[in-house]
Amino acid sequence: MTKNIDTSALHADTQLTLAGRRPEWTGIENHPSAVVTPAVWRASTHLYPDMAALRAGHGYNEDGRFYYGRRGAPTQWSLAEALTQIEPGAAGTVLYPSGLAAISGVLLAVLKPGDVLLMTDNAYEPSRTLGNGILKTIGVETRWFDPTDLAGFEAAICERTAAVLLESPGSLTIDVQDVPAIAAICRDRGIISIIDNTWASPLGFAPLPHGVDITLMALTKHAGGHSDVMMGSASAGPEWYDRLRRHAQQMGTVVSPDDAALVLRGLRTLSIRLERETASALTIAQWLQGRPEVAKVLCPMLPGAPGHDLWQRDFTGGCGLFSFVLRGGSGAARDALIDALALFGIGYSWGGFESLATPLDPARVRTASVWPLAGMKAEDRFGVRLSIGLEDPHDLIADLEQALGVWAGGA
Numbered sequence: 396m397t398k399n400i401d402t403s404a405l406h407a408d409t410q411l412t413l414a415g416r417r418p419e420w421t422g423i424e425n426h427p428s429a430v431v432t433p434a435v436w437r438a439s440t441h442l443y444p445d446m447a448a449l450r451a452g453h454g455y456n457e458d459g460r461f462y463y464g465r466r467g468a469p470t471q472w473s474l475a476e477a478l479t480q481i482e483p484g485a486a487g488t489v490l491y492p493s494g495l496a497a498i499s500g501v502l503l504a505v506l507k508p509g510d511v512l513l514m515t516d517n518a519y520e521p522s523r524t525l526g527n528g529i530l531k532t533i534g535v536e537t538r539w540f541d542p543t544d545l546a547g548f549e550a551a552i553c554e555r556t557a558a559v560l561l562e563s564p565g566s567l568t569i570d571v572q573d574v575p576a577i578a579a580i581c582r583d584r585g586i587i588s589i590i591d592n593t594w595a596s597p598l599g600f601a602p603l604p605h606g607v608d609i610t611l612m613a614l615t616k617h618a619g620g621h622s623d624v625m626m627g628s629a630s631a632g633p634e635w636y637d638r639l640r641r642h643a644q645q646m647g648t649v650v651s652p653d654d655a656a657l658v659l660r661g662l663r664t665l666s667i668r669l670e671r672e673t674a675s676a677l678t679i680a681q682w683l684q685g686r687p688e689v690a691k692v693l694c695p696m697l698p699g700a701p702g703h704d705l706w707q708r709d710f711t712g713g714c715g716l717f718s719f720v721l722r723g724g725s726g727a728a729r730d731a732l733i734d735a736l737a738l739f740g741i742g743y744s745w746g747g748f749e750s751l752a753t754p755l756d757p758a759r760v761r762t763a764s765v766w767p768l769a770g771m772k773a774e775d776r777f778g779v780r781l782s783i784g785l786e787d788p789h790d791l792i793a794d795l796e797q798a799l800g801v802w803a804g805g806a
Contacts, residue, residue: 456640458471467649479630500639509535510556513548514540522591616746619661675788679781680696738750750784
């Protein structure tokens, strides 16, 4: 690519190919098309030609202008710009060294002592720990609400409510929230709405046009895609982007250029990987629906599954993360099932090229909602969360089938 191109009117696949590839970041003098991908710029110190240039440097603060290594260089700028370009409505993106760092960085930037944060009850467990930990120590009160109870959410708002943290779908029970309705309530009440949009990414759900103020992603997951890097991001419109950027700079937040290069590499294939993982996940989820050992499949992409109507209304894509609940049995039998899997790794995270399985035990991290879900039997409480990777889905089904046989024998 030899020119700066406005990518806003292009389709997502094309945007992912072009985004963040400014000629001044990919070329060298007199050769604007020297390389395809920005090089890895490792530098703590940016040199100025003279004192006049050094003093002038204090007058600007934007990506693309050298200042000091903590504000990044072309590798980090390219990634931030690429994420902004695929995030409709975003004025800019701030990078953080992990997904949790993005969540904590944003919350610390928008909350002050005495504020109340409403957090969805299906939130990522470290988000809950943050609410009970650092936020509590600085005088911010965190309250939880049922992710699928819109009336209950509105009733939970008080005069001190300053922000709401959403996660839709949730990364354990994959609950889908009515994000546009919640965002509209927040806007009417002057409350900041924040969403962890890691599950869908902006390719599957665009939060800002749906009324959300700030959207977060754990780039560790889908964007990186290879389980070899940790990073997070926050994108927002002009009202909040500048505040997030200033706060991150005051906290000394910076990501490694080497890590930024890995995420930027993964981002180029994000669309095709999500397409493959989603198709495989649907095939496997549909198969699990027909198994007598399975009481419930928690996958909103499936017709009739919890949250499907909202997913169909608001989303344009999915991913490979979903859960299923076993019919009766015991925790030990469920653990034996996971141990019997040969093609699924046992480990945290998701969104990589490899499939993973972890136990699903949401009751211990629920405050405002119950588990098992409404309509499920009390004995159907042991589940498994699957992250479907790029393996052939039929091989994964065969692996699940033999593992279900182990579970059936020990149930």
